[in-house]
Amino acid sequence: MLGTGEAGPGRTGHGGVRTSVIVGMAFGGIMLSACTSTVGGTGVVAPGEVAIYRSEVSASAAAEVRTEGVELCRESMSSMVVMVRGYNTFIERLNTTHSYPEVGDLADKARASLIAGADQIRPKITESAPVDVATPARTFLDSTARLENAIRREQRTELNPVSGQWTRDKARLLEVCGEYTPVPAASSATPRSSVNTTPVPTSPGR
Template sequence: MLGTGEARPGRSGHRGVRASMTVGMALGGIMLSACTSTVGGTGVAAPGEVAIYRSEVSASAAAQVRTEGVELCRESMSSMVVMVRGYNTFIKRLNTTHSYPEVGDLADKARASLIAGADQIRPKITDTSPPEIATPARTFLDTTARLENAIRKEQRTELNPVSGQWTRDKARLLEVCGQYTPVPAASSATPRSSVTTTPAPTSPGR
């Protein structure tokens, strides 16, 4: 026999169980949907942000290139003063004596100033240096090497064309550098005239 407090199995009992299961599933669905909700937003930058970023990168790169150009020009102009001073002292003495042996050590000092100046300029020429400065700077260094070689070989007549080209290449580099930094006074970086040669004697009556 069943006690008076016990429930009899029947339709009403099964309906209660089904109702409880339905409520549980509904609550579980709500919780699941809450857990799987996504955060709004996107990983793609807006067009305006991309344009600003590119502009900033471009401006930064341009500033870096200009900085390297200024450094190359400053080093070139500073080195030129030393190079020209050594060369002018040598050539003035050579034009007076017309003899390398009588020039003494001024030829060696002129060569040393040319080599030292070139060694100071060369490291400033990099892959990112402005081409409008790097190209004439390399040309100037090439001519400097030729001038130093002519002095080392104690050339006189051959020294004139090399010296003239060196002067022109130097002037070209200074001209370009004028767009990046003030150019020093002309007298401080201008070589003197080329070596003079003794004229050949003429026959009497000519």
């Protein structure tokens, strides 16, 4: 017969139970402590870090816009040289002959140079291109289209104001591009004088 407080085989006494409980509580305490420990750092970004990030993003965006402005100006200046060369050759001949038929194919070549130059500049006028360059570039393309049309229609007297406006719009674009990239020598992109309008026998409208 078992006495009070004695444990039989396969059973634990009160002392054994208390020991198991204490061990279990201690182990549980360790696990709870491990689960509740915090990780260093914070999920909130410091105001200074936000300002730095925004500054870097703004600087990057500004650099990208300027790069597009540089590309637009470089293409514009390069194309202008070809456009002006073709136009000058044509206008010199027209001022000498006072006749479109006697100009030969120089009128067509001048028109071709104007069209080709405009086609090179146009793709560079992107939505993100700087406005101070894109706006005068569009204006210059409009003037180029009018000049090409005037030559196509074999105009003479009417060619002068169109040519003059084209020259002014070109100069304005070059002026703006001076802030983005060096402007080429004046002689390489400067149109010659307009048509000599000394009265000579010519067909109406020329």
